[in-house]
Amino acid sequence: MTRLATVRGGDTTPGVSPPSATPPAPAPDRLTWRQRLSHWDVRWSPYLYISPFFVLFALIGLFPLGYTAWISLHDWSLLGGKGEFVGLENYREVLDNPYFVKQTVNTLSIFVLSSGPQIVIAVVLAALLDTQLRGRTWWRMSILLPFVVSPVAVAIIFGSLFGDRYGLLNEIITWVGFEPVQWHTDRFASHVAIATMVNWRWTGYNALIFLAAMQAVPRDLYESAELDGAGKVRQFLSVTLPMIRPTMIFVVITSTIGGLQIFAEPRLFDDTAAHNGGADRQFGTITMLVYDFGWQLRDLGRASATAWMLFLLICVFAVLNYLAIRRLGRLGGGDR
Structure with a gap:
């Protein structure tokens, strides 16, 4: 028997099955x-x-x-609450404050002395821990210990090291034959002491972040570089650093944010009852000025204005550091 298939237009073709047609999708208004x-x-x-x-x-x-x-933008008191709208008056008063510029310079100085050496040392430590180091698991755990120590304990420890009269470092300096350093009264010396506290706490934490990035680098890249005659230093500069550039950007930006917001270390480093960053604010920071405006003067308007100026400063430095790291990555052949 000849099978007839009906096609469009009413025609029939022997031996041809009817085409399978997909049923049309129901209209949106007909969906269940x-x-x-x-x-x-x-x-x-x-x-x-x-x-x-x-x-x-x-x-x-x-x-x-x-x-x-x-x-x-308002005359806002901690106790009295919201006042009248004053526009940018709070910002003008902060800029006219005699301590604002000084404490901004202090913040930048401590930031430069801490973030730069901190990242360099962290990269070097991560590179050493990425080798076949004996007991590397123990070393990886030990470098994280300073991070878990309380800032108060860190201040007590480094207060004994950087004491003006009976500090351990001044004892060593005097024994060598030099004059003792006034760590709390000399402006630059106090910045070095506070930056040392910051570096001691955060270098190991950043080193572990870099170590995780280095362990994710494919090992065949090092083998190829070694076959091409590259030594360990050349492999580190041409392979490791370009490959960990995204992680380095992350660490640089987070270090910038944390370094410019530094508060606990300089406040605890002050051995006076006022805790204002020294008698002449020689190591006071912007965040300490925010605290002074908000909690000592009870002026939340000026405290908020100072906080927003710090926020803008952090944004500027974060962008500059990001562009600098990208530029260094291109120069090192790591444009990805």
């Missing part, structure tokens, strides 16, 4: 509630899964930032 629910789930569930992060970031990040900006 189950189909609508499935459609919404596929479309919106990814955004729902990531929404907790953005909700928390908006609550604890963006809202305080915007609210601080709103406070900085």
Whole structure:
């Protein structure tokens, strides 16, 4: 028996099966509630899964930032609450404050003395821990110990080291034959002491971050470089540093944010009852000025204005450091 297949137009062709046609999708207004629910789930569930992060970031990040900006435009007292709108008057008063410029310079000085050496030492330590070092697991654990020590304990330890009269370092300096250093009264010496405290706490933490990045570098790249005659130093400069550039950008930016917001170390380093960063604010920082405005003078308007100026300063330095690291990566052949 000859099988006839009906085609479009009413024609029949012997031995040809009818083409399989995909049924048309139902119109949106004809979808059942189950189909609508499935459609919404596929479309919106990814955004729902990531929404907790953005909700928390908006609550604890963006809202305080915007609210601080709103406070900085008002005459806002800690005890009296919101006052009249004053515009940029709080910013003008902060800039006219005799300690603002000085404490800004102090902040930048401590930042340079801490962040730069800290990153260099952390990279070197990570490179040493990435080798076949005997007992490397113990060393990797030990370099993280300073990070878990309380800042108060760090201040007590380094207060004994950098004491003006009975400090261990001054005892050694005097024994060698030099004059003792006035670590708390000399401006530059106090910056060196505080930067040493910061480096001691954070170098090991950053070294472990660099170590994780170095261990992710493919080993065949080192083998290829070794076959080409590159030594260990050349491999480190031409392979390791370009490959860990994204991690270095992350560490530099986080170090910039933390270094410019330094508060605990200089406040605890002050051995006077006022804790203002020295008698002449020789090692006071911007965050300490924010604290003085907000809690000692009870002026939240000027404190918020100072905090926003610090925020803008951090943004500028973070961008500059990011561009500098990208430039160094291109010069080292690591443009990826």
